[in-house]
Amino acid sequence: MSIPLIDFEKLTSSNQAVSQEEIQALDSACREIGFFYLVNSSLSPALMKKLMGAAQRFFAQPDKVKRAIDIKNSPNHRGYGGIGEEQLDEVSHADWKETFDMALDLAKDHPLVGKYPAMYGPNQNPSDPLVVEVLQDYYVAAFEVAQKVLMAMAQALKLEPGFFTRCFTDHVTVLRMIHYPPRPADDHHNGAGAHTDYGCITLLLQDMIGGLQVKNRRGEWVDATPVENALVVNIGDLMQRWTNDEYVSTSHRVVSPLSGVDRYSFPFFVEPDYETNVACVPSCFSADKPAKYAPILSGDWIQSRFDATYAYREKSSS
Numbered sequence: 001m002s003i004p005l006i007d008f009e010k011l012t013s014s015n016q017a018v019s020q021e022e023i024q025a026l027d028s029a030c031r032e033i034g035f036f037y038l039v040n041s042s043l044s045p046a047l048m049k050k051l052m053g054a055a056q057r058f059f060a061q062p063d064k065v066k067r068a069i070d071i072k073n074s075p076n077h078r079g080y081g082g083i084g085e086e087q088l089d090e091v092s093h094a095d096w097k098e099t100f101d102m103a104l105d106l107a108k109d110h111p112l113v114g115k116y117p118a119m120y121g122p123n124q125n126p127s128d129p130l131v132v133e134v135l136q137d138y139y140v141a142a143f144e145v146a147q148k149v150l151m152a153m154a155q156a157l158k159l160e161p162g163f164f165t166r167c168f169t170d171h172v173t174v175l176r177m178i179h180y181p182p183r184p185a186d187d188h189h190n191g192a193g194a195h196t197d198y199g200c201i202t203l204l205l206q207d208m209i210g211g212l213q214v215k216n217r218r219g220e221w222v223d224a225t226p227v228e229n230a231l232v233v234n235i236g237d238l239m240q241r242w243t244n245d246e247y248v249s250t251s252h253r254v255v256s257p258l259s260g261v262d263r264y265s266f267p268f269f270v271e272p273d274y275e276t277n278v279a280c281v282p283s284c285f286s287a288d289k290p291a292k293y294a295p296i297l298s299g300d301w302i303q304s305r306f307d308a309t310y311a312y313r314e315k316s317s318s
């Protein structure tokens with residue numbers, strides 16, 4: 001019950017025998033633990049390194065500079081979130097982490113912004129244009145990887161390859177940078193409290209510090225030990241719902257680094273268009289296994305989860 005390794009080159013190989021075998025392995029990983037390492041992806045190690053550098057530069061700035069793009073001032077959840085802002089584990093402590101979120105940038109007069117102002121709209125960009133450029137480059141490159149993984153998942157689920165990717169025209173995929181500062185010696189160690197991700201799939205880039213743990217089916221916390229240049233991919237709640245619980249959205253958490261150590265990570269939360277109708281996929285229900293969940297709009301689902309974990313959104317929506 002550890003985290004399997006999936007090879008992106010094999011997954012996308014033009015040799016059918018090779019790709020089919022890897023798609024099978026992907027399918028098992030999604031059913032059994034809901035997590036896998038993705039190696040040999042098309043994301044270049046140079047771009048990963050640049051993103052790491054950009055995060056270090058961004059978070060090292062004075063608090064006042066980061067607060068100029070405070071997520072609290074963004075109706076659509078973009079920008080900087082300070083330490084203690086988010087509490088992923090609903091029963092314990094706020095997380096020891098600071099964050100920056102960006103997604104597709106839509107102008108305020110775009111019809112979707114008028115319709116769903118809590119999800120669509122402009123980004124709040126860092127002032128350093130080099131940081132912005134790296135974020136945008138990474139967003140595009142990671143999105144390509146995500147689309148190929150979703151195509152492989154569709155094939156694994158015996159659906160047409162474009163079953164999921166066709167829902168990504170005005171998608172709300174978020175690139176997040178996270179900085180976990182060393183925790184105070186006498187305090188709790190929730191870097192990120194135990195939680196499941198809300199969306200479809202998450203592609204996580206992490207540095208080599210470690211701290212991410214995944215709960216396997218036996219209820220044991222397994223270390224997602226960093227593998228150089230690999231992404232950690234996991235299934236989110238929306239995909240679990242879409243597949244009638246065939247693919248599992250698994251709880252995970254981050255233990256804060258020890259004193260003197262900073263950790264950086266970069267989740268890429270892959271989330272479809274707001275108006276995607278998430279109804280049980282055809283291959284996941286039968287007379288013996290009826291659909292467990294009512295259809296729901298993807299955006300309605302994701303928004304309800306945001307509101308539950310961010311104090312300021314809960315207040316503003318009540």
Ligand SMILES: O=C(O)CCC(=O)C(=O)O
Binds near residue numbers: 178197212254266267
């Ligand atoms: O930082 C990590 O390794 C994981 C973060 C995470 O699980 C999340 O932000 O949803």
Ligand SMILES: [Fe+2]
Binds near residue numbers: 195196197252
């Ligand atoms: Fe997560």
